[in-house]
Every structure is written in C-alpha cells, then in structure tokens.
Amino acid sequence: MDTKRRIAHGVSVSPTQPDGLVERMQSGDLDAFEEFFNRYKRPIYTTALAITRDPFLAEEILQDCFVKAYRVRERLRRDVSPLPWLQRVATNLCYSRIARRRAIMEPLSALITNLVADLRARPDEVAESREIIEVLQRGIDSLPPKQQTAVILYYMHGYSLAEAAEIAECNVGTMKSRLHYALKALRTRLPEERRAAPEGARLARDELR
Amino acid sequence: MSCGKASRELLERFRFGEELDARSAPHLDHLQSCQACREAVGLDRALVMQLRRALHARVDGHAPSEHAWDGVRQRALADGKPRSRWFGWLRPATTGLRAAGAVAAVAIVVVLGAQGDSGDGQVADFQLRATGRGELVRANAMPTDPPPREEPAPYRGGPAPLPPPASGRMSVIMTYGETGEALATVHPIPRRISGLLQ
Numbered sequence: 001m002d003t004k005r006r007i008a009h010g011v012s013v014s015p016t017q018p019d020g021l022v023e024r025m026q027s028g029d030l031d032a033f034e035e036f037f038n039r040y041k042r043p044i045y046t047t048a049l050a051i052t053r054d055p056f057l058a059e060e061i062l063q064d065c066f067v068k069a070y071r072v073r074e075r076l077r078r079d080v081s082p083l084p085w086l087q088r089v090a091t092n093l094c095y096s097r098i099a100r101r102r103a104i105m106e107p108l109s110a111l112i113t114n115l116v117a118d119l120r121a122r123p124d125e126v127a128e129s130r131e132i133i134e135v136l137q138r139g140i141d142s143l144p145p146k147q148q149t150a151v152i153l154y155y156m157h158g159y160s161l162a163e164a165a166e167i168a169e170c171n172v173g174t175m176k177s178r179l180h181y182a183l184k185a186l187r188t189r190l191p192e193e194r195r196a197a198p199e200g201a202r203l204a205r206d207e208l209r
Numbered sequence: 210m211s212c213g214k215a216s217r218e219l220l221e222r223f224r225f226g227e228e229l230d231a232r233s234a235p236h237l238d239h240l241q242s243c244q245a246c247r248e249a250v251g252l253d254r255a256l257v258m259q260l261r262r263a264l265h266a267r268v269d270g271h272a273p274s275e276h277a278w279d280g281v282r283q284r285a286l287a288d289g290k291p292r293s294r295w296f297g298w299l300r301p302a303t304t305g306l307r308a309a310g311a312v313a314a315v316a317i318v319v320v321l322g323a324q325g326d327s328g329d330g331q332v333a334d335f336q337l338r339a340t341g342r343g344e345l346v347r348a349n350a351m352p353t354d355p356p357p358r359e360e361p362a363p364y365r366g367g368p369a370p371l372p373p374p375a376s377g378r379m380s381v382i383m384t385y386g387e388t389g390e391a392l393a394t395v396h397p398i399p400r401r402i403s404g405l406l407q
Contacts, residue, residue, distance in 0.1 A: 033285065037278055045273045050264060055271050062273055063280045070285040136263035155257065156264035161225060176225065183224070187256055 022078045025070075033073075037066050040083055043157060044090045050152045051094040053141075061093045084167045087153070091167075095145045132190065139189040143182050150178035215239040216249045223250060224257065315381065315393045 021039070024032035044065055048058035068089055069082065076082055140148060146168065153164040154175070165175040215236040222233060240246050382394045 030282070030286075034278060034282070037281055041273050041277065045271075045277075046268045049271055050267045053267060058271075059273055059277055062277060063284065066281045067284045067288065070281075071288055132259055133263045133266060136259055137267070140260075140263060151260065152264060155261050156268070176221070179224070180221075183253070183256060183260070186260060187252075190256075 022076050026073050033070060040086055044086050047087055047090050047152060048094055050156055052098055061090055064093055065090045087167045091149050135189055139186040147178045147182035150175055151182045154179055212246050216246045219250050220253050
C-alpha cells in the first residue's frame with residue numbers, strides 16, 4: 001500500500017521532512033512554528049471537529065495540541081512527519097474532554113444534517129438521505145472511541161491502513177478489525193428497509209468480470 | 210463455496226481497496242451466481258459511501274478561526290518564558306535535592322509528632338504539603354468524619370467511658386498531587402492499635 005500518497009486536506013504522512021521545519025522550530029524560530037501550525041492545523045482541527053462536533057471545543061483542542069507541540073519541540077523527531085503524533089495528541093485531548101461536553105452537542109447534529117442535504121435531489125430523496133445521515137451520525141457518536149477514531153482516520157481523512165494504524169498506535173490487523181466492527185455496528189443501526197444497497201452501490205454482474 | 214466465506218473474503222478486499230488476484234477467482238464466480246452475496250457486498254459499499262458523506266458533513270464548511278494562531282502564539286510564548294539568569298543554571302542541579310529535602314522534612318515532622326504526648330486523643334488530622342522547593346506547608350485540615358449519631362445511652366450508674374487515648378504515634382501516607390508535589394497525610398494512631406504494631 002502506498003503510504004506516501006496525498007491525503008485529504010493536502011497533508012500527507014510523509015516519512016521525511018525535507019525542509020527542516022521541525023529543526024528550525026527547535027532553534028526557537030517563531031516563524032517556523034507559525035509555518036508548522038499553518039501546515040498541520042487543518043487536519044488536526046478536522047479530526048477534533050469530527051470527534052467532538054463542537055467547533056469551539058475543536059478550536060480549543062487545536063490550540064492545546066500545538067501549544068503542547070511547542071512545549072515538547074526539543075523532543076520532536078526531525079526525520080519523520082509530526083502529523084501522526086499531532087493526530088494522536090488531538091484524539092487523546094478530544095476523548096479526555098468529550099464526556100463533559102457530550103450533553104450540549106446534540107443540537108448541533110440537526111444543524112449539520114441540514115447542511116448535508118443535496119437540494120437538487122427530489123424531496124423524498126432528500127428526506128431519505130437526511131434520515132440515513134442522521135442515523136449514521138448517531139451511530140458514529142455511539143461507537144467506542146477506538147472504533148470512532150479508526151473510522152475518522154480511514155474514511156474521513158483517507159489515511160491508508162498503515163498510516164491510521166501508526167496514528168492509533170496499533171498494528172494494521174487491529175485497525176482492520178476496528179473498522180470491521182465499526183461498520184458492523186453502524187449497519188445494525190440502519191432501519192431494515194434502508195439496508196438495501198442503493199442503485200449506485202449495487203454490484204452488477206459485469207462489474208465482476 | 211459457501212456464501213459466508215465468499216462474502217467475507219470479498220468484503221475485506223473491497224472495503225480496504227485491496228487488489229483482486231487469482232485467489233479471488235472462486236469467490237467472484239460465486240458472486241456471479243449468488244444474488245444474496247451480491248446484495249451483501251453492494252450493501253457494504255453503500256454503507257461506506259454513506260459513512261463518508263456523514264463524516265464529511267461533520268466538518269464541511271468549518272475551519273479554524275483566524276485568531277487560532279494568536280492564541281497558540283501567546284500561550285506558547287507564555288510557556289517558554291526565560292528563567293532567571295542568575296539562578297537558572299542551579300535549578301536542574303537541585304531538582305533531586307529539593308525532592309529529597311521535602312521527604313526529609315516530612316520525616317522530621319513525623320518523628321517529632323511521635324515524641325510528643327498528646328495524651329487525650331484530640332489531635333486533629335491535617336495534611337502536609339511538601340512543595341517542589343523543599344518547603345513544608347500545612348494545608349487545610351482534612352475533612353473529618355461526620356459525628357456519630359447520638360443514641361440515648363442506657364443508665365449505668367457510673368461516669369461515661371473516655372475516648373481511647375492516642376499513642377502519640379502517627380501514620381503518614383505519601384501521595385503525589387496533580388502537579389507532582391509530594392503530599393503527606395498524617396493521622397494519629399490510637400494507643401490500642403499502636404500496641405499491636407510493636
């Protein structure tokens with residue numbers, strides 16, 4: 001599997017950092033730290049927002065994550081991308097705070113769902129799509145943290161299995177297993193009549209040749 | 210080829226984007242002839258599509274605010290304030306000494322407490338806080354147990370029994386606080402228990 005491919009939001013988990021950004025940051029260059037922040041803020045914020053579903057909390061976690069990175073900058077490795085480490089810190093920060101904030105997140109769900117609807121579709125299709133998305137949003141929220149992280153890293157960020165496993169500090173087999181159980185749990189949440197494969201996803205016989 | 214085996218194998222390959230190879234041929238043959246398995250694999254694909262949409266719906270249209278960097282910068286700079294020019298070099302060297310000093314201070318207090326004779330068993334529990342600088346601070350008194358419920362005592366015709374006398378000894382429980390400082394909780398040991406310890 002290609003671990004160097006570009007991923008969502010234009011940041012890849014590349015094994016090397018040719019521009020010496022971390023090195024410059026370690027020497028106390030604040031401009032380098034700003035560049036570091038601008039390079040990695042988007043994927044970190046996205047992870048935090050996907051887990052917490054609270055833009056304010058996500059921003060707080062983003063700031064905490066980078067303040068921590070600055071605090072331990074001397075220990076950051078120069079030969080590998082800091083992104084897996086940053087993602088790991090962000091997910092840990094999310095789950096350490098999410099329990100306290102869970103109660104006030106629910107109203108946001110409706111707001112997000114309304115943004116999703118494809119207005120060009122027929123009204124009944126829009127309603128159906130919203131319903132499924134709503135069910136899945138609740139399903140994602142109810143997944144155990146490790147499965148939720150796996151789903152966000154693999155299906156939302158588009159990290160490879162190896163990259164997602166590195167971030168989650170597990171092996172590839174474990175990551176596969178977490179994804180498998182997450183999908184299984186999500187499938188059981190869908191109402192019976194919604195479990196049929198839609199036209200676009202149905203496998204045709206000629207696709208198999 | 211059973212339905213379970215075929216769909217299990219193919220689900221994994223489709224789900225994780227793995228290439229189909231010669232080993233997949235029997236499974237694919239089964240899929241061509243089995244409507245149920247085609248539905249199962251198609252359903253999985255649909256679920257993944259919908260899941261991706263649901264996940265992106267959580268983050269689409271959101272971005273970190275323009276002030277995010279200012280917040281990070283201020284906090285990072287506040288964290289990284291330079292230490293005192295004169296004594297900064299001494300600090301790393303004395304870290305171990307300060308910790309040892311804190312423990313020694315607690316030990317001295319315990320020994321002195323053991324030598325004193327409180328006698329009446331009325332010594333209140335308290336907590337000693339040893340700071341990282343080797344200072345010993347008496348913290349707030351520990352919350353005491355609620356007073357026992359008063360039952361009407363039967364008449365016995367003599368004076369009421371006295372509370373058990375304290376032994377003058379103390380038990381010390383060492384813990385560490387949230388910021389890593391040493392905490393010592395001191396309790397007087399009643400004389401009757403103290404006798405068992407000898």
